[in-house]
Amino acid sequence: xxxxNTNIQAIAAARNLNASQEALGRSLTRxxxxxxxxxPSDDAAGLAVSEKLDAxxxxxxxxxxxxQNAISYVQTADGFMSGMTKILSRMSELAILAKDVTKNTxxxxxxxxxxxxxxxxxxxxxxxxxSEIGGTADIDTPLGAFNGITLFGANxxxxxxxxxxxxxxxxxxxxSNLRDGSMLDIIDQNSSGAYALSVTDTDAIGKxxxxxxxxxxxxxxxxxxxxxxxxxxxxxxVEYENLGAAISRIRDVDVAEExxxxxxxxxxxxxxxxxxxQANQTPKSVLSLLQQG
Numbered sequence: 001x002x003x004x005n006t007n008i009q010a011i012a013a014a015r016n017l018n019a020s021q022e023a024l025g026r027s028l029t030r031x032x033x034x035x036x037x038x039x040p041s042d043d044a045a046g047l048a049v050s051e052k053l054d055a056x057x058x059x060x061x062x063x064x065x066x067x068q069n070a071i072s073y074v075q076t077a078d079g080f081m082s083g084m085t086k087i088l089s090r091m092s093e094l095a096i097l098a099k100d101v102t103k104n105t106x107x108x109x110x111x112x113x114x115x116x117x118x119x120x121x122x123x124x125x126x127x128x129x130x131s132e133i134g135g136t137a138d139i140d141t142p143l144g145a146f147n148g149i150t151l152f153g154a155n156x157x158x159x160x161x162x163x164x165x166x167x168x169x170x171x172x173x174x175x176s177n178l179r180d181g182s183m184l185d186i187i188d189q190n191s192s193g194a195y196a197l198s199v200t201d202t203d204a205i206g207k208x209x210x211x212x213x214x215x216x217x218x219x220x221x222x223x224x225x226x227x228x229x230x231x232x233x234x235x236x237x238v239e240y241e242n243l244g245a246a247i248s249r250i251r252d253v254d255v256a257e258e259x260x261x262x263x264x265x266x267x268x269x270x271x272x273x274x275x276x277x278q279a280n281q282t283p284k285s286v287l288s289l290l291q292q293g
Contacts, residue, residue, distance in 0.1 A: 007282060010276060010279035010280050012279075013278075014276055016268075017269065017272035017273060017275075020272050021269055024262065026038060027262040028262065030253045031255065033253075034253055034255075035251055036250070036253040036258075043250070046250045046251075049250060050250040050251050053246055053247050054247055056243060057240060057244060057247065059166075060236055060239050062165075063236055064233060064236040064237065067161065067163050067229050067232050067233045067236060070173065071226060071233065073146045073149070073173070076151065077144070077151045080125055080144045080152075081215050081218060081222075084122060084125065085215050087122055088208055088211050088212045089212065091118050091119075091186070091199075091204075091208050092205055094118075095200075095201075095205045096205065098111045098112070098199045098200050099200075111199050112199045115198070115199040119187055122187050123135075123189075124139065124142060125143040126139075126142055126144060126183070126187060127140070127144065127150060132179045132180075133184065133189070134196075135193055136193045152178040153175075153177060154175065155175040158172040159173040159175075160172050161173060164236070171225075173225045176222065178218070181210075181214055182207060182210035182211040182213070183211045183215070185207045185211065186211050
């Protein structure tokens with residue numbers, strides 16, 4: 001049927017051209033943004049899943065930071081205790097030297113002076129109140145601290161570290177209390193500030209040896225915690241990588257595939273434009289009928 005007012009072919013060509021232009025625009029946006037989901041309507045379910053995975057991935061990243069900081073905490077504590085072991089070893093050496101019968105009182109006094117200096121260092125590192133370690137004043141800011149957290153005080157609950165992204169994924173680093181037991185025998189002072197243990201005491205070597213054992217035991221406990229933390233850190237890194245890959249499969253555009261689609265829609269737009277122009281010429285055939293009349 002030859003008509004003028006309604007050009008069905010042109011309408012159909014225009015509709016197809018609009019659809020091709022929209023598809024071309026989406027393809028262009030995907031390529032320029034690198035994202036497969038430009039609008040929620042592109043993949044509503046995929047968008048919802050990717051948002052949840054992204055939140056989980058952020059929690060994993062935060063947990064990784066927590067674990068790495070906890071490892072630094074443990075390493076710092078172990079570093080201090082390594083120094084304590086060297087101090088205690090030197091103190092045991094001094095206690096033996098002080099028993100040399102060929103040494104005079106001046107020599108013994110020099111040994112005692114170094115012995116006291118080493119006790120001062122241990123006391124300053126461990127810290128504590130006068131009720132805990134005696135003396136004339138509290139040591140509120142000991143050298144043995146990490147970001148304001150005292151390393152060697154009493155803490156019955158230990159230090160709880162979040163090692164996963166879900167609720168309840170925690171571990172506890174046990175306390176390393178060196179303000180009691182054998183170490184207290186080394187750093188304890190009376191109310192006048194004098195140390196209870198001197199280099200010439202008959203039981204000095206035994207007490208120092210026990211303190212060395214206490215420090216070694218605490219270091220072993222921290223070593224076990226560090227081993228678990230390092231394993232947790234590796235696990236979190238793998239989880240972070242896998243979650244990132246899952247999110248990528250949902251969100252990220254496949255450039256090779258989308259480039260093919262872009263070329264397809266680009267050709268369709270060009271051919272659609274040409275066909276719309278051709279369809280717009282169809283009513284002109286009616287003119288030939290009018291001219292013949």
